[in-house]
Amino acid sequence: NLVQFPVLKGFEFNTYMSEKAKLVNEALESAIPLQEPLKIHEAMRYSLLAGGKRVRPILCLASCELVGGMEVCAMAMASAVEMVHTMSLIHDDLPCMDNDDLRRGKPTNHKVFGEETAVLAGDALLSLAFEHLATRTIGVGPGRVVQAISELGSAVGSQGLVAGQIVDLCSEGQHVDLNKLEYIHVHKTAKLLEAAVVGGALLGGGNSGEVERVRKYARYIGLLFQVVDDILDVTKSSEELGKTAGKDLVSDKATYPKLMGLERAKVFAGELLEKAVEELAYFDAGKAAPLYHLAHYIAYRQN
Numbered sequence: 613n614l615v616q617f618p619v620l621k622g623f624e625f626n627t628y629m630s631e632k633a634k635l636v637n638e639a640l641e642s643a644i645p646l647q648e649p650l651k652i653h654e655a656m657r658y659s660l661l662a663g664g665k666r667v668r669p670i671l672c673l674a675s676c677e678l679v680g681g682m683e684v685c686a687m688a689m690a691s692a693v694e695m696v697h698t699m700s701l702i703h704d705d706l707p708c709m710d711n712d713d714l715r716r717g718k719p720t721n722h723k724v725f726g727e728e729t730a731v732l733a734g735d736a737l738l739s740l741a742f743e744h745l746a747t748r749t750i751g752v753g754p755g756r757v758v759q760a761i762s763e764l765g766s767a768v769g770s771q772g773l774v775a776g777q778i779v780d781l782c783s784e785g786q787h788v789d790l791n792k793l794e795y796i797h798v799h800k801t802a803k804l805l806e807a808a809v810v811g812g813a814l815l816g817g818g819n820s821g822e823v824e825r826v827r828k829y830a831r832y833i834g835l836l837f838q839v840v841d842d843i844l845d846v847t848k849s850s851e852e853l854g855k856t857a858g859k860d861l862v863s864d865k866a867t868y869p870k871l872m873g874l875e876r877a878k879v880f881a882g883e884l885l886e887k888a889v890e891e892l893a894y895f896d897a898g899k900a901a902p903l904y905h906l907a908h909y910i911a912y913r914q915n
């Protein structure tokens with residue numbers, strides 16, 4: 613364990629997560645009705661409604677409520693972020709990228725619908741995300757909606773997810789040092805978490821000081837998410853193999869445990885968690901409880 617998981621009295625984290633995930637799933641279900649052309653909408657719905665932890669949309673809703681906003685103001689943003697995330701998973705799984713057969717416990721989109729449709733389903737989810745955020749946001753002035761659109765756009769493009777993916781692809785077979793590994797993770801993972809959290813605070817009416825504090829929180833938990841992913845890769849595969857060395861210690865892929873050792877990676881994760889939580893000290897403790905627990909959930913998750 614990194615540190616003892618502190619429990620805030622009166623806050624039922626599991627209930628919070630399942631209630632929010634239910635609301636997000638309902639919003640996503642109604643955002644993409646099964647309509648003509650059937651094939652593309654089936655493919656979009658297949659991946660979007662396939663489960664997933666819904667961490668990004670829940671972070672968005674929690675951040676909106678942290679600054680005193682109503683959940684409904686951030687629901688379109690929460691859905692848009694999950695659409696972008698799902699798009700990135702569909703494209704990441706394609707044969708020209710990671711070539712994966714399974715995602716969220718089901719065959720990948722291209723395995724079921726074919727490569728052409730999977731590319732188009734990703735494209736359609738990406739454009740729908742922005743349309744949805746622009747047209748379905750409720751109770752927020754246009755200036756803030758435009759700021760949220762801009763946050764999401766920069767998280768996805770050539771300074772965001774795409775930057776992380778291209779640097780990752782170009783690093784294959786090369787030595788990756790800690791700086792480059794951090795660049796890849798910040799862009800592939802942390803940028804979208806940042807857009808979710810900052811978008812939620814913007815749409816919830818947060819002032820610029822509040823928005824910048826939650827941005828820092830999001831940057832720490834974004835990197836934490838990936839460091840924990842790398843740690844889980846090692847610990848899970850060593851459990852599976854019944855050995856002390858996991859697959860990441862023997863594969864080519866650079867990971868935090870591989871570059872700094874498992875114990876130092878755990879210490880680093882603990883430091884990131886601590887820094888994230890420090891940013892929440894400025895807010896009312898009751899309102900900050902969901903983001904506080906979400907940071908711990910990311911640090912201690914098992915999948």
Ligand code: GRG
Pocket residue numbers: 663664665666667699700701703704709716738768769773774777800801915
């Ligand atoms: C085409 C504009 C465009 C961008 C795509 C393919 C790509 C560029 C980027 C890859 C991004 C990627 C797949 C990053 C990994 C992110 C990550 C940590 C995924 C796992 O997230 P979880 O654990 O998954 O939240 P669930 O299934 O729970 O949602």
